[in-house]
Amino acid sequence: MISIDVRPVGPPRLTAGLERGDRLDWGAHRRLHPDPRPLTAEQLIALATEGRLHGRGGAAFPFARKARAVVDSAVKRRKRTVVVVNGTEGEPGSLKDKVLLCHAPHLILDGAVLAATALGAREIVVAVTDATAAASVRLAITERDLDSRARVVVLAERFITGEGGALVRGINGRRPIPPGRKVRAATRGVDGLPTLLSNAETFAQLAVLAGRGPRDYGRIGTPDEPGTVLLTITGSARFPAVVETPAGAPLAHLLDLCGARAGEGVLVGGYHGAWLSGETATRTRMSRAGLAESGGTLGAGIVMPLGRGTCPLGECARVARYLAAESAGQCGPCRLGLPDVAGAFAALAAGRDGAAAQDAIRRAVRMAVGRGACGHPDGTARFVLSALEVFADDVAAHVARGGCGRPVLGVLPAETEAQLRLEVDWSRCDGHGLCAGILRGTVRMDEYNYPVIPDEPIPARLEADARRAVAMCPELALRLVPRTPHEARRRQSGR
Known part of the structure; x- marks a missing residue:
């Protein structure tokens, strides 16, 4: 089970019965939530429209418009449909979908079954990255005798896995990265079929909306955004x-x-x-x-x-480095632009050439925004630019004094699955700079033209480049060494 408290403000809806941290089995779920009556496709769209239901995975796309697009595509192409529950939740700091998947899987399945019945879907696919969530959903599928209609797909936990195109690719057995060109799942999704894809909370909200009806559902919230x-x-x-x-x-x-x-x-x-x-x-x-x-x-x-005890710029530099490492690395803005952003932000956080580092951040952001194969560069730019604005006083302190005097406590999660780190033999290094050219944004050259090697492990995505840098070093000064268990424990505990 997920070890985080669940706290409702007012009477719980999605989290009803979760106060003790137990998983709701089929019987416990039905005692709390009514069985939604089956709907036609038009009734489903009307319900979502009246309830003003929007996606809860990030894009906030109107559910009714998405369902309409799937229906229209299915009719036009004379194809069956697929319903996909996106439960990957690869972003650090997000646990809400995992809580539902692990503790209230039947509420999610209520919404998915409602949509699949309305659309005449061939199957329901629940995509997850967490083993506990996968086990909970598989048990729920068996509990309600849905084995012939629903399946669970487990994908690698990466930041970009939950992007719509990447998710469809993963379900189709391909590498789960955003496709080079935009293809809407509503048109061609799983197995090339029209696919209704929404995140886990969205389907749970659909079940609550169907059970309560639009009027009761909208008794709380705001007129434009009813519900919880x-x-x-x-x-x-x-x-x-x-x-x-x-x-x-x-x-x-x-x-x-x-x-x-x-x-x-x-x-x-x-x-x-x-x-x-x-x-x-x-x-x-x-x-x-x-x-x-x-x-x-x-x-x-x-x-x-964030709190006041940690260095804001140091925290943001860690996240910028994480985001650069978590990209698919398939287009220029991600492969080159984001490492440049991360490297410049690290220099600013460390108090090195602060004014120049600020200019470098903004210049790298301008080169990345609007040019990526997916929204990852734009989202990273939003994070970075808002940090420069909100923490302007800290930026000034780092530029003027080389820092703000506060440690970096690791308040923002930014871990990768990396297990190797770079080491340099300074008795051999002659400052050729090939390693910095290969590992842009991870290794940089200092004012004496020698490489600055990060203490953090090399992200898994950059391991091949790191091995190439080691192999190409003219002085054989670089090596990759495993992260020791002591280092791993120290990083996990924040010490």
């Missing part, structure tokens, strides 16, 4: 939790519920979201409209207050 929102509140919170709250609740109240303060900044929407200053966060309401008004985004429902 699931949030994962972590960061510097003393009591991290998955919180179910009516849309439009004050962010300050939700932070207080989890033992956190807005402090100097709050990240909303995750690593493709944006930073809000403490002052802005205290007057922000948690809805798509409220966050947009404050310059943020709801995204995948991630809220990370």
Whole structure:
């Protein structure tokens, strides 16, 4: 099971029965949630339209429009359809979908079965990256005798795995990375069929909407955003939790519920979201409209207050490096632009050539935005630029004094699965710079034209490049060494 508290604000809906942390089996689920009556495709679209149901995975696309596109494509092409539940949740700091998958899988399946019946779908596919979630959903499928209609697919846990195109590729047995050109799942998805793809919370919300009806569903929330929102509140919170709250609740109240303060900044929407200053966060309401008004985004429902004890720029530099490593590496903005962003941000955080580093960050961002094969470069740019704005005082301190005097505590999760790190034999190194050219953004050259090697392990995606850098070093000064168990434990504990 997922080890995080579940805290409802007001009467729980999606999280009903989860207060003890148990998994709801088929019988317990049915005692809490009514069995939604079957709908036709037109009735499903009308229900989602009246309930103003939007996707809860980040893009917030209207569910009714997505369902309509699938129906139209199926009719036009005379094909069966597929329903896909996106439960991958590869972004660090997000646990809301895993909580539902592990503790309330039948609520998700209620929504998926409702949609599959309405659309005449060939099958339901639940895509996950977590072994516990996979086991919970498989058991739920068996409990309700859906083995012939539904299956679970387990994919590698990567930041980009949950992108729609990457997810479809993964389900189809290919490498789960965004395709080079945009192909909508509603047109050609799993096995080339019209596919209704939404995240786990969206299908759970659909089940609640169908069970309650639009009028009762909209008794809480806002007129434009009825119902509840699931949030994962972590960061510097003393009591991290998955919180179910009516849309439009004050962010300050939700932070207080989890033992956190807005402090100097709050990240909303995750690593493709944006930073809000403490002052802005205290007057922000948690809805798509409220966050947009404050310059943020709801995204995948991630809220990370930073607190005052850690260096904001150091935290953001770690995340920028993580995002650069987690790209598919298949286009220029990701393969070249994001490492440049990460390298420049690391230089700023370390107090090296601060003014030049700022210029380098903005220049690299301009070269990456709007040019990627997916939205990863744009999302990373949003994160980085909002950090420069919100933490302007810290930027000034790092430029003027080389730092802000605070340690980097690792409040923001930015781990990779890397197990190797680079070492340099300084008695051999002659500063040729080939390693920095191959590992742009990871290795850089200092003012004496010698390489600066990061202490962190090499991300798995860059391991091949790191091996090439070792092989091409003219002085044989580089080597890759395994991360020791002691180092791994020290990094996990934050010491």
